[in-house]
Amino acid sequence: xxxxxxxxxxxxxxxxxxxxxxxxxxxxxxxxxxxxxxxxxxxxxxxxxxxxxxxxxxxxxxxxxxxxxxxxxxxxxxxxxxxxxxxxxxxxxxxxxxxxxxxxxxxxxxxx
Amino acid sequence: xxxxxxxxxxxxxxxxxxxxxxxxxxxxxxxxxxxxxxxxxxxxxxxxxxxxxxxxxxxxxxxxxxxxxxxxxxxxxxxxxxxxxxxxxxxxxxxxxxxxxxxxxxxxxx
Numbered sequence: 001x002x003x004x005x006x007x008x009x010x011x012x013x014x015x016x017x018x019x020x021x022x023x024x025x026x027x028x029x030x031x032x033x034x035x036x037x038x039x040x041x042x043x044x045x046x047x048x049x050x051x052x053x054x055x056x057x058x059x060x061x062x063x064x065x066x067x068x069x070x071x072x073x074x075x076x077x078x079x080x081x082x083x084x085x086x087x088x089x090x091x092x093x094x095x096x097x098x099x100x101x102x103x104x105x106x107x108x109x110x111x112x
Numbered sequence: 113x114x115x116x117x118x119x120x121x122x123x124x125x126x127x128x129x130x131x132x133x134x135x136x137x138x139x140x141x142x143x144x145x146x147x148x149x150x151x152x153x154x155x156x157x158x159x160x161x162x163x164x165x166x167x168x169x170x171x172x173x174x175x176x177x178x179x180x181x182x183x184x185x186x187x188x189x190x191x192x193x194x195x196x197x198x199x200x201x202x203x204x205x206x207x208x209x210x211x212x213x214x215x216x217x218x219x220x221x222x
Contacts, residue, residue, distance in 0.1 A: 103155025
């Protein structure tokens with residue numbers, strides 16, 4: 001198993017540009033989520049999904065959209081990037097009835 | 113979900129036990145205590161979790177006080193590779209959100 005994969009590893013955007021951060025898992029996990037981590041802070045939940053076709057907002061959802069058309073993929077979309085979205089983004093997944101979350105390696109995003 | 117309080121940083125000598133405390137005085141009866149760690153910019157890694165009994169696995173032990181208002185993660189023989197930020201999280205097993213907080217930065221010293 002590849003586990004949780006994220007692409008790209010690093011991205012630079014200009015203010016106002018849009019982009020999609022990709023997340024995929026091959027463990028057939030129902031639950032997937034996106035976090036952002038800013039310097040000196042813990043992880044904050046952006047959006048999560050409990051299964052294909054079901055998504056919900058987390059702690060800091062503004063400026064981000066998600067969709068879950070398949071069990072494997074959970075992309076995060078930035079419609080109009082802002083410097084405040086400069087951060088490291090982590091995707092995670094787990095089985096619905098298990099407690100262990102598996103995290104991807106992260107995507108480092110810089111918005112100029 | 114209940115909030116947690118952890119010291120911002122700790123040091124531990126290599127080979128000694130590392131005891132990381134966590135206060136969760138507002139924890140509810142159905143909330144579990146979880147511990148994750150994050151090694152230098154990598155994705156967080158699950159360590160252990162428990163409800164009210166002490167738990168042990170191949171990575172660590174979790175000691176939860178009888179009133180469940182605090183807990184301690186124990187790394188029995190710390191190595192340099194255990195240097196990381198350790199997060200204590202409380203969450204109901206029916207909840208979908210993990211609130212990570214700022215954690216404890218553990219430095220294992222040779």
